[in-house]
């Protein structure tokens with residue numbers, strides 16, 4: 001072959017490979033984001049690596065982040081940084097619902113996710129005319145499913161401005177912007193009137209609060225008397241042993257890689273709810289049999305992780321993705337291993353469900 005022909009062929013093959021990496025391999029797992037769109041929230045390109053380092057040094061020793069008032073006060077700001085760093089990767093590699101769900105035999109992940117979300121709407125008895133609060137709404141996957149399923153209006157709150165914009169764009173695209181509203185704010189001091197919601201829910205979000213009382217207390221305040229609050233909580237289960245180093249490492253790994261100021265024990269949730277005034281209507285760990293494992297989706301993705309890691313590296317090399325994305329992606333990969341171990345050993349559940357009622361006669365009155 002002529003040298004010129006060889007050079008052209010090599011060039012074409014190279015370009016084909018880049019195209020394959022970026023557009024095919026980098027395609028979103030569940031539509032909506034491509035690898036080339038990994039922006040790292042509202043952090044400017046040159047600050048991504050620094051922000052990741054700051055995040056990591058804060059959450060490296062999770063329990064310590066909640067022990068003093070001064071460090072607990074910093075948690076929301078670091079959680080905001082965390083979601084700037086991970087939101088695009090989550091959307092790209094997981095979809096618009098940032099939570100787990102029990103696997104359903106013969107059904108897709110998408111179906112399992114929707115069923116887990118619609119369960120909340122059904123428990124709340126949400127219906128047209130109701131105004132329901134989504135506490136820690138992410139980019140609004142659950143909000144849209146619940147609004148569409150129930151016909152209720154849903155107002156979501158998230159600490160992260162970038163997620164607000166993503167959620168609003170998704171709502172518009174889904175034709176649900178008249179029914180779904182998104183507000184930027186702290187769920188421990190919400191900008192809503194007392195007794196202004198017919199129902200409230202939180203899906204894998206309140207685990208970011210240093211004190212669960214602070215967020216449950218706020219939900220209690222904004223809920224109308226007699227109405228329900230459903231929450232899916234991240235907890236350690238009674239199988240967790242604090243004297244087993246493998247257990248401790250798995251739980252610390254989950255906390256570090258998920259911006260958690262310290263996981264709570266399952267048996268703490270109901271008493272905290274009662275402490276702020278709620279009646280406990282139901283409490284159930286949805287991860288327990290007969291539910292099928294929630295962590296198989298993480299495990300089955302090994303090949304996808306390898307592919308994604310390669311895509312992220314190539315995009316960083318080509319300067320399409322900002323420096324620091326590789327580190328964030330590595331952190332998530334490690335977190336996935338800890339979460340899987342937590343699921344397999346049964347020491348951790350991301351779906352300890354509580355159904356709480358604000359009594360008709362408020363005890364404080």
Ligand SMILES: C=C(CC[C@@H](C)[C@H]1CC[C@H]2C3=CC[C@H]4[C@H](C)[C@@H](O)CC[C@]4(C)[C@H]3CC[C@]12C)C(C)C
Nearest residue numbers: 089090093094098099204258305308332333335336
């Ligand atoms: C509730 C929370 C988030 C739960 C999950 C939505 C996310 C927890 C770990 C995340 C992921 C881990 C591995 C990533 C993978 C390396 C990458 O290639 C593609 C995205 C992942 C699969 C990513 C997706 C979201 C999670 C499963 C917490 C924060 C309270």
Ligand SMILES: C[S@@+](CC[C@H](N)C(=O)[O-])C[C@H]1O[C@@H](n2cnc3c(N)ncnc32)[C@H](O)[C@@H]1O
Nearest residue numbers: 097098099136137138158159186187203205208
């Ligand atoms: C794992 S995501 C879950 C999002 C959504 N519930 C879902 O299932 O797709 C956690 C959410 O809680 C929000 N969050 C964490 N701490 C918060 C705080 N102090 N105030 C408001 N939102 C918060 C995050 O911004 C994020 O949107």
